Amino acid sequence: MLEKDIQEVLFSEEQLKTRVNEIAQEIDRDYAGKEIMLISVLRGSFIFMADLCRAIDLDCTLDFMSVSSYGKGTSSSGQVQITKDLSEDISGRHIIVVEDILDSGNTLSYLLKILEHRHPASIRLCTLLDKPDRRVKPVEVHYSGFTIPDAFVVGYGLDYAEKYRNLPYIGILKPEVYGG
Numbered sequence: 001m002l003e004k005d006i007q008e009v010l011f012s013e014e015q016l017k018t019r020v021n022e023i024a025q026e027i028d029r030d031y032a033g034k035e036i037m038l039i040s041v042l043r044g045s046f047i048f049m050a051d052l053c054r055a056i057d058l059d060c061t062l063d064f065m066s067v068s069s070y071g072k073g074t075s076s077s078g079q080v081q082i083t084k085d086l087s088e089d090i091s092g093r094h095i096i097v098v099e100d101i102l103d104s105g106n107t108l109s110y111l112l113k114i115l116e117h118r119h120p121a122s123i124r125l126c127t128l129l130d131k132p133d134r135r136v137k138p139v140e141v142h143y144s145g146f147t148i149p150d151a152f153v154v155g156y157g158l159d160y161a162e163k164y165r166n167l168p169y170i171g172i173l174k175p176e177v178y179g180g
């Protein structure tokens, strides 16, 4: 009965599938002949990562990391900490960071800076969703699935209080659910 907490479906399963395949084709074109490494930022991007990597037709390795941004409720703060680091060395490799959503930019600007210090051959960001209205830190995005308005969204990996990740679509959460 997850549906009862959803105000509006933003992107259906079908729309997500189509867009993920388009992004994969773009990546295939841009990195033709190269080997890439996808880095999924846990936990929100795990479903996007799973679908994206299966639509990519290049030699590809995967790794995962986890960060926490100290902030509760529905916004992050400027303080970010790595809670699970990568297992692989990224130096000399073509990296694509796979994120669920770019919001204030606090998390990703910090994360990208850390990864750049490890000397990858190249580094790009692929985010499924971009919420530009709330940006406080500039972040360069190379692949973006959808631009969304300033609303709290869940599903397809995205959570509120760890719930709703298993919704197959992306929807706007009713504000009364989080006391908004």
Ligand code: XMP
Residues within 6 Å of the ligand: 044, 069, 074, 075, 076, 077, 099, 100, 101, 102, 103, 104, 105, 106, 107, 108, 151, 152, 153, 154, 158, 159, 160
């Ligand atoms: P920042 O603000 O650092 O935020 O760019 C990135 C992280 O904040 C979470 N976030 C959301 N999670 N629905 C969610 O489920 C949202 O609408 C939302 N906005 C931000 C998310 O963890 C993201 O990685």
Ligand code: MG
Residues within 6 Å of the ligand: 041, 042, 043, 044, 045, 099, 100, 101
């Ligand atoms: Mg996230």
